[in-house]
Amino acid sequence: MRPPQVNGQGPVEKRGRAVHASGMTHQTHDHDHDEHHHHDHDHEHDHDHSELSEVALRVRALETILTRKGLVDPAALDAIVETYETKIGPRNGARVIARAWTDPAYLARLRENATAAIAELGYGGRQGEHMQIVENTTDTHNMVVCTLCSCYPWPVLGLPPVWYKSAPYRSRAVIDPRGVLKDFGVTLPETMQIRVWDSTAEMRYLVLPMRPAGTDSWSEEQLAHLVTRDSMIGTGQPLTPGATR
């Protein structure tokens, strides 16, 4: 486990409070080209025959070869897409968080070895190895980013949202986490320290948000419904009891 350190290339001092970012093991590319989105898709809809984009053609070419060589089964591909869309998703992560909120022994195991504790609930595998939990407290808020590409703990959070993969999020999360949070509608007290964790291929982080107030009598199942995907990335807070009624 790597403790967070001040990033060498300098997360800046914001509003009188130091911002910590995790140690970066790889080169970062802090492009800030928010207005330079690519629009390079080939769209021509003026014919009465079917069209496939250049990339769609390449995907079909690959799939044809792989299928004919017996390396993939089209039905299995459909099943994989289905799994990631509906079965895995952030609900797995929400169950981990809800268990941690209600079971102190589980929380201890999660702190000690998150990969193993998450596997206890049956979640693991690709991209879920080497998980580490980062806990929000009354004075520290954690946020996860992958500055190089977009490492993401799929088994617990499903597939990453588009903004997580964007260069502006990746670079700004390190430089100006408070500003990013504000864009997400999260305003934290000035005294709250923000730690930004840089995911790598070796280490994925899952934010453990604080249990919402007013949920003392709630079951693990009920609590899981309060845990949003964004609250486990650190760009949001869990729902409050009133929000689900």
Add this chain to the structure above:
Amino acid sequence: MSRIEDFLPDLPCDVEGPIFAEPWQAQAFAMTVALHQTGLFTWSEWAEALSQEIKRAQAEGDPDCGDTYYDHWLNALEALVIAKGVADETLLAALRDAWDRAADATPHGEPIVLENDPQHAFG
């Protein structure tokens, strides 16, 4: 094709799931997972291939705003499949052209199948 929660990330809803802007992205994703399960490559080989591709694209000036992510993904997957000797660039290009001809020959609204290629290069 984007969903509302991408633009309103703090929308108080029970957010579910992955974001594929277009179906081919989900398909490329699924093929990668399937090939890993088959054992064609390890996950670290894949992570390395994708990371190299992203670095290469950034070096060439791609602002990399997330919308090109699966383009990098597809480039990396093709390169890895070629490196593993499953296919070569000529075969991939020929199949891509066959699919293009098949799409052209398929009336709008009907499923595009490779057999629709008038040259029947692959089926």
